[in-house]
Amino acid sequence: xxxxxxxxxxxxxxxxxxxxxxxxxxxxxxxxxxxxxxxxxxxxxxxxxxxxxxxxxxxxxxxxxxxxxxxxxxxxxxxxxxxxxxxxxxxxxxxxxxxxxxxxxxxxxxxxxxxxxxxxxxxxxxxxxxxxxxxxxxxxxxxxxxxxxxxxxxxxxxxxxxxxxxxxxxxxxxxxxxxxxxxxxxxxxxxxxxxxxxxxxxxxxxxxxxxxxxxxxxxxxxxxx
Ligand code: SAH
Numbered sequence: 001x002x003x004x005x006x007x008x009x010x011x012x013x014x015x016x017x018x019x020x021x022x023x024x025x026x027x028x029x030x031x032x033x034x035x036x037x038x039x040x041x042x043x044x045x046x047x048x049x050x051x052x053x054x055x056x057x058x059x060x061x062x063x064x065x066x067x068x069x070x071x072x073x074x075x076x077x078x079x080x081x082x083x084x085x086x087x088x089x090x091x092x093x094x095x096x097x098x099x100x101x102x103x104x105x106x107x108x109x110x111x112x113x114x115x116x117x118x119x120x121x122x123x124x125x126x127x128x129x130x131x132x133x134x135x136x137x138x139x140x141x142x143x144x145x146x147x148x149x150x151x152x153x154x155x156x157x158x159x160x161x162x163x164x165x166x167x168x169x170x171x172x173x174x175x176x177x178x179x180x181x182x183x184x185x186x187x188x189x190x191x192x193x194x195x196x197x198x199x200x201x202x203x204x205x206x207x208x209x210x211x212x213x214x215x216x217x218x219x220x221x222x223x224x225x
Pocket of ligand 1: 072073074075098099100101102103104105106119120121122125145146147148163164217218219220221222
């Protein structure tokens with residue numbers, strides 16, 4: 001179920017930020033193997049150009065990561081789509097994201113009608129993301145914290161997405177996954193990262209597999225204003 005987005009004129013876009021360009025990105029993602037129509041629909045609907053600086057708006061519908069300040073990036077659309085597709089397989093209701101960044105991934109999840117909780121360690125990025133959620137009329141719960149501790153007050157989650165890379169899966173996050181839940185996270189370091197998918201089976205068992213090679217900024221400790 002898609003949430004109703006509030007699209008002001010600036011969100012609709014013109015030229016390199018127009019509907020035609022968003023449609024083309026969705027088609028490119030389909031060719032690159034993204035098959036879930038719900039995900040492709042959100043990519044077509046959500047104005048990614050509002051999640052980057054105005055100077056980069058004309059590049060917002062390229063399938064590439066872009067800088068968002070503080071040495072961080074908005075993830076590549078294919079990666080966002082792939083991770084979203086993977087967590088949707090759990091039929092989730094309540095979802096946790098670690099690494100809000102621009103807010104785009106959280107907005108994709110909220111636009112799909114999910115109950116979204118997101119944690120960001122850099123206060124300035126979180127403030128900007130919150131403004132975007134508000135102006136689009138998206139209901140996203142967020143906090144400024146070190147997301148490696150998850151959000152125990154709202155656990156367990158049906159799905160968890162980690163959008164920054166760590167050398168290994170973070171135990172506190174795995175613990176906050178509900179039975180039947182799916183966690184996706186980039187794991188690795190400078191020599192290469194893989195996107196991992198972990199599922200907590202209804203009987204308590206854990207199933208783990210590798211989805212794809214990826215490139216993410218590192219998951220760091222502590223918080224910054
Ligand atoms: N999901 C984001 C991707 C942002 S890049 C988007 O759609 O734009 C990863 C983000 O993770 C950065 O903003 C970085 O500051 C944040 N991050 C890194 N370590 C973190 C931690 N321990 N807790 C919370 N956020 C973290």
